[in-house]
Amino acid sequence: MTLPDLLLPTTVIGSYPVVEKKGLLGFMDPLKGAVETAVADQIRAGIDIISDGQVRGDMIRAFTGKLPGIRGQAVVGKVLPPPAPITLADTKYALTRHPHVKGILTGPSTLAHALKLETRMYRDREEVALDLARALAFEARHLEAAGVAILQIDEPILSTGAANLQAGREAVDLITSTLRVPSCLHVCGDLGGVIDEILKIRVSIVDFEFAANPANLEILAAKDLGGRRVGYGCVDSSSPAVEDAALIRERILQGIEIFGPKTMLVDPDCGLRMLPREAAFLKLQHMAAAARELRAEYG
Numbered sequence: 052m053t054l055p056d057l058l059l060p061t062t063v064i065g066s067y068p069v070v071e072k073k074g075l076l077g078f079m080d081p082l083k084g085a086v087e088t089a090v091a092d093q094i095r096a097g098i099d100i101i102s103d104g105q106v107r108g109d110m111i112r113a114f115t116g117k118l119p120g121i122r123g124q125a126v127v128g129k130v131l132p133p134p135a136p137i138t139l140a141d142t143k144y145a146l147t148r149h150p151h152v153k154g155i156l157t158g159p160s161t162l163a164h165a166l167k168l169e170t171r172m173y174r175d176r177e178e179v180a181l182d183l184a185r186a187l188a189f190e191a192r193h194l195e196a197a198g199v200a201i202l203q204i205d206e207p208i209l210s211t212g213a214a215n216l217q218a219g220r221e222a223v224d225l226i227t228s229t230l231r232v233p234s235c236l237h238v239c240g241d242l243g244g245v246i247d248e249i250l251k252i253r254v255s256i257v258d259f260e261f262a263a264n265p266a267n268l269e270i271l272a273a274k275d276l277g278g279r280r281v282g283y284g285c286v287d288s289s290s291p292a293v294e295d296a297a298l299i300r301e302r303i304l305q306g307i308e309i310f311g312p313k314t315m316l317v318d319p320d321c322g323l324r325m326l327p328r329e330a331a332f333l334k335l336q337h338m339a340a341a342a343r344e345l346r347a348e349y350g
């Protein structure tokens with residue numbers, strides 16, 4: 052699967068508010084209905100590259116809860132790939148409803164820094180991150196085979212100063228080096244002081260927040276992206292206040308001045324899981340409308 056042949060394609064970072072279904076379906080799989088709702092809402096909002104909604108737990112436990120070598124919030128043995136892919140079923144469902152779906156992994160460094168080390172098998176979190184990367188590479192290969200349009204790796208830890216950036220780069224590269232599908236690295240937060248290392252990571256798309264962190268525009272303006280595309284966060288994911296399409300349009304135009312319309316994918320700053328469903332939906336709908344309007348102007 053390839054990216055849609057569109058100027059300023061819209062996408063999501065991944066997570067969406069959880070709306071559980073009641074009845075027999077809810078009894079058998081309490082979150083299946085939440086997946087269906089998340090997928091349907093994204094399609095209804097007009098998003099060009101959707102996700103499965105990431106409704107099955109937070110971004111850490113959704114993965115660590117399925118990996119051998121991890122118990123609860125602790126590493127207790129050698130971290131290995133899961134017995135079966137973790138996100139594949141929900142991603143495949145999304146692919147039955149929409150031709151362009153984003154596969155999403157929480158990054159190895161972010162996972163490693165969320166866990167306690169309770170084994171002598173690893174000296175530090177950097178070593179854990181490498182085995183986590185090998186486990187996530189297993190997941191990535193299955194998502195690629197299923198037909199995702201993009202494989203996104205979420206590494207919010209990389210902007211905080213808590214992680215070793217060189218080790219983080221090595222871990223992400225372990226995942227992306229064997230993929231043919233476009234790979235994307237999402238890092239939220241302030242990029243000052245970390246952007247040079249982040250741009251050394253081998254991905255085809257870098258995704259950052261610009262709505263809540265407009266200073267990132269100035270930081271990126273002076274950088275050579277090396278032919279990468281930019282996931283351009285233009286909707287504030289931290290606030291339930293819904294921006295109108297005109298404001299989102301202005302934010303996108305600021306990005307176009309720096310990156311050009313052919314380089315950009317348009318998305319929210321981060322995931323929308325913590326917002327009310329109506330706010331999340333309207334933010335996506337207004338974002339899609341703004342992108343369509345600019346697509347007509349620049350196309």
